[in-house]
Amino acid sequence: MKSETERKEALDRIRENIARSGHHIYVVSRGAAIPRFAYTIGVSESIGVELILAGAIFYMFKDVMQIVDNIAAHLKTHRDQESFEITDLGLFTLRKVHGSWAAKLMLGAFDYYQKQDIPALQIVPDEAHWTVDVPEMSVPWSGTTEPVWQWLCEPWTHPVPEGSTAATDLAALRGERITEAARWEEDEWEICHADGPSVPKEEMRVVPLGTLLGADKSLLPVVHLKVGEGLLRDYDPTSEWRPWDK
Numbered sequence: 001m002k003s004e005t006e007r008k009e010a011l012d013r014i015r016e017n018i019a020r021s022g023h024h025i026y027v028v029s030r031g032a033a034i035p036r037f038a039y040t041i042g043v044s045e046s047i048g049v050e051l052i053l054a055g056a057i058f059y060m061f062k063d064v065m066q067i068v069d070n071i072a073a074h075l076k077t078h079r080d081q082e083s084f085e086i087t088d089l090g091l092f093t094l095r096k097v098h099g100s101w102a103a104k105l106m107l108g109a110f111d112y113y114q115k116q117d118i119p120a121l122q123i124v125p126d127e128a129h130w131t132v133d134v135p136e137m138s139v140p141w142s143g144t145t146e147p148v149w150q151w152l153c154e155p156w157t158h159p160v161p162e163g164s165t166a167a168t169d170l171a172a173l174r175g176e177r178i179t180e181a182a183r184w185e186e187d188e189w190e191i192c193h194a195d196g197p198s199v200p201k202e203e204m205r206v207v208p209l210g211t212l213l214g215a216d217k218s219l220l221p222v223v224h225l226k227v228g229e230g231l232l233r234d235y236d237p238t239s240e241w242r243p244w245d246k
Contacts, residue, residue, distance in 0.1 A: 039053070090126045097138065122137045135148070162210075166209045167196070173211075180196065182196075182225070
């Protein structure tokens, strides 16, 4: 929990950013089982809504900032625009966010404005840039229908650290069958669709282990691996996990 001094400093930074550029962008990306997400504070002062980009781990941090900045700037002059094409990053649409999602994700905005309700729009990437961590936020939050996001409210029950991470590839994050998994540290895994060393660096991402466990229940055996152990299976959807022989 932040001290009162830290809270005041954070609020001052937000206030300064809003005065300078019209909004502040909060990126939450560490220390939990849920995916990274970003949201604005300040856009609602000009157009009545804030923006949220949830998941979308296809994009790196600098891309996230560019996407949110670009769309926020366009909305301030074109309030009815619903789709946005950003060079080299894809096509994005806006979708109304249900209040239950906003209340769980936009804590900084609620604290800053001291309000009970703040309307928001979800920035949704196109199919070519979609990943399994992009939720449907127009309906009430549910850990059942959005299992990747279940740990927003539900307790972490797996026998590994809640902050565990996994290096994975974009194919796995797009829902392709995962065929190999290895545990390299107490809280670090490598879980990929293809042979890990063969995956180009630009197609690798590090995500919360919870993202992959939530997206694919067949990965549950990976939490029982000891450090240095691994599992393999074939692309055939009927194949079973087998020990990885180093």
